Amino acid sequence: MESSSDTFGKDDSADAKLQESRVVTEEEWLQKWETNNIGFHNEQGHPLLKKYMDIFLDGRSGLKICFPLCGKTIEMKWLADMGHQVVGVEISESALKDFFTEQKLSFSEEAIPGIPGKLLKSTTGNISLYCCSIFDFSSAITGKFDAIWDRGSLVAVNPCDRKRYSQLILSLMDSRCHCLLATCLYDPSKHKGPPFYVPDSEVKHLFGKSCDITCLEKVDGLAERPKKWGLDYFWEVLYLLVLK
Ligand SMILES: C[S@@+](CC[C@H](N)C(=O)[O-])C[C@H]1O[C@@H](n2cnc3c(N)ncnc32)[C@H](O)[C@@H]1O
Numbered sequence: 001m002e003s004s005s006d007t008f009g010k011d012d013s014a015d016a017k018l019q020e021s022r023v024v025t026e027e028e029w030l031q032k033w034e035t036n037n038i039g040f041h042n043e044q045g046h047p048l049l050k051k052y053m054d055i056f057l058d059g060r061s062g063l064k065i066c067f068p069l070c071g072k073t074i075e076m077k078w079l080a081d082m083g084h085q086v087v088g089v090e091i092s093e094s095a096l097k098d099f100f101t102e103q104k105l106s107f108s109e110e111a112i113p114g115i116p117g118k119l120l121k122s123t124t125g126n127i128s129l130y131c132c133s134i135f136d137f138s139s140a141i142t143g144k145f146d147a148i149w150d151r152g153s154l155v156a157v158n159p160c161d162r163k164r165y166s167q168l169i170l171s172l173m174d175s176r177c178h179c180l181l182a183t184c185l186y187d188p189s190k191h192k193g194p195p196f197y198v199p200d201s202e203v204k205h206l207f208g209k210s211c212d213i214t215c216l217e218k219v220d221g222l223a224e225r226p227k228k229w230g231l232d233y234f235w236e237v238l239y240l241l242v243l244k
Pocket residue numbers: 026029030040041042068069070071072073089090091092095132133134135151152153156194
C-alpha cells in the first residue's frame with residue numbers, strides 16, 4: 001500500500017505494518033468472556049453514541065440497527081427501548097446470555113437456517129442476537145440495515161480479515177444507512193492489540209470508494225486501560241459512513 005497520512009499529518013504506513021500479522025483466535029475471545037477479561041465493555045454505554053444519536057438516527061423511527069461484534073453492549077437496550085429493531089452478532093454465547101440477564105430480558109433460542117450458531121431472541125421480539133461468526137453472517141439472513149454501530153468491532157477484527165469485514169459491512173448497509181464507526185489511534189509499537197490501530201488512511205482505504213466519510217470527533221481516550229498497556233496517547237475517533 002502506498003504511504004499515506006492520517007489526519008494528524010503523520011505517515012502511518014510503517015506503523016500499520018506492525019500489527020499486520022497479529023491474529024486473535026475465536027477461542028481467545030471466548031476465553032476472554034469465560035475469564036471475565038472484558039475491559040472493553042462499557043457499563044455506562046458509549047458517550048459518543050449518546051452524543052451523536054441524532055446523526056445516527058437521522059430523524060428516522062422504527063429503524064433496523066446492526067451491532068456487529070456486539071459483546072453485551074448496553075447500547076442495544078437503549079435503541080430497542082427507543083422503538084428500533086436491534087440485531088447483534090457475537091461469537092460468545094455467554095456474552096449474549098449475560099446481556100439478556102443483565103438487562104432483565106427473557107429470550108428464546110432457535111437455529112439459524114444455513115449457518116452454524118444460534119439466534120437468541122428477546123421475548124419482546126425487538127432484539128435478535130446472532131451467536132455466530134460475523135464471517136458467517138450476511139444480509140441473506142436479516143436483510144440490510146438502516147444504521148450500524150461499529151464500536152470495538154472493526155478494531156477487534158484481525159488486520160488480515162479487515163478487507164473481508166469491511167466488504168461485509170458495506171453489504172449490510174441499506175442506501176440510507178448511517179454507520180457510526182469508532183476506531184483508535186495509538187503507538188502500535190507499544191501495544192499489539194486488540195484494539196488494533198486503525199488510522200484514518202485505513203478507514204479511507206476500506207470504505208472510501210463506496211462511502212462518504214465524515215470524521216465527527218477525535219476524543220482523548222487515554223484512560224487507565226490504555227495507560228496499563230504502556231501507551232502515552234490514545235485517541236478514539238468517530239466516523240460517519242454513508243453510502244455514496
Ligand atoms: C472488543 S469486543 C467489543 C464488544 C462490543 N462491540 C463493545 O463495544 O463492548 C469484540 C467482540 O467481538 C467478538 N468477536 C470476535 N471475533 C468475532 C467474530 N469472528 N464473530 C463475531 N464476534 C466476534 C468478541 O467475542 C468480543 O465480544
